[in-house]
Amino acid sequence: MTLAAMKLIASENPLLAIQALQNPLEMEIKNWYIEHGQMSGDHRFRVLGGFADSKYQGPLDPVKSVNKIEQQVYLRDSYKCKYCANSVLSAQTLKQIEEALGSENFAVSANSNNSRHGFIYTVRATVDHVTPHNRGGLTSMDNLVTACWSCNYGKGGYSLKEIALDDPR
Numbered sequence: 347m348t349l350a351a352m353k354l355i356a357s358e359n360p361l362l363a364i365q366a367l368q369n370p371l372e373m374e375i376k377n378w379y380i381e382h383g384q385m386s387g388d389h390r391f392r393v394l395g396g397f398a399d400s401k402y403q404g405p406l407d408p409v410k411s412v413n414k415i416e417q418q419v420y421l422r423d424s425y426k427c428k429y430c431a432n433s434v435l436s437a438q439t440l441k442q443i444e445e446a447l448g449s450e451n452f453a454v455s456a457n458s459n460n461s462r463h464g465f466i467y468t469v470r471a472t473v474d475h476v477t478p479h480n481r482g483g484l485t486s487m488d489n490l491v492t493a494c495w496s497c498n499y500g501k502g503g504y505s506l507k508e509i510a511l512d513d514p515r
């Protein structure tokens with residue numbers, strides 16, 4: 347069950363949504379994310395190390411924050427991670443679900459990995475700079491794509507070429 351479907355259920359039958367959230371997979375997903383998802387970029391760096399051309403010295407886009415165009419990026423990409431094609435939800439939508447169901451049933455705003463609900467980790471949308479910002483990538487629609495947390499962490503500061511990824515655009 348995707349969270350998009352759950353959002354519908356939450357608005358019509360919150361009890362059903364709460365039951366669906368009490369799923370043993372929740373802890374499994376959370377543990378996977380804490381151990382692998384968020385660490386994938388670090389693991390990759392440990393194996394691959396840096397790259398010669400990663401010492402970028404050129405100009406940087408003065409705007410790094412994607413806040414202003416985040417929603418446009420998600421809409422253009424139909425709320426799907428452009429790397430793994432999983433459906434994702436914006437932080438605002440997740441927050442609305444939390445408000446509808448109660449933070450004791452669906453903790454989104456908690457400030458540690460362990461206290462958030464595990465399902466968040468598979469669906470929370472982020473915006474990725476395809477060419478990393480610190481390597482001259484622009485904060486523009488052309489250089490931004492929707493990414494789930496795990497794909498974004500996994501890509502880290504590498505270019506597509508360095509980790510043999512197809513261009514997601």
Ligand SMILES: [Zn+2]
Pocket residue numbers: 427428429430431432493494495496497498
């Ligand atoms: Zn992904």
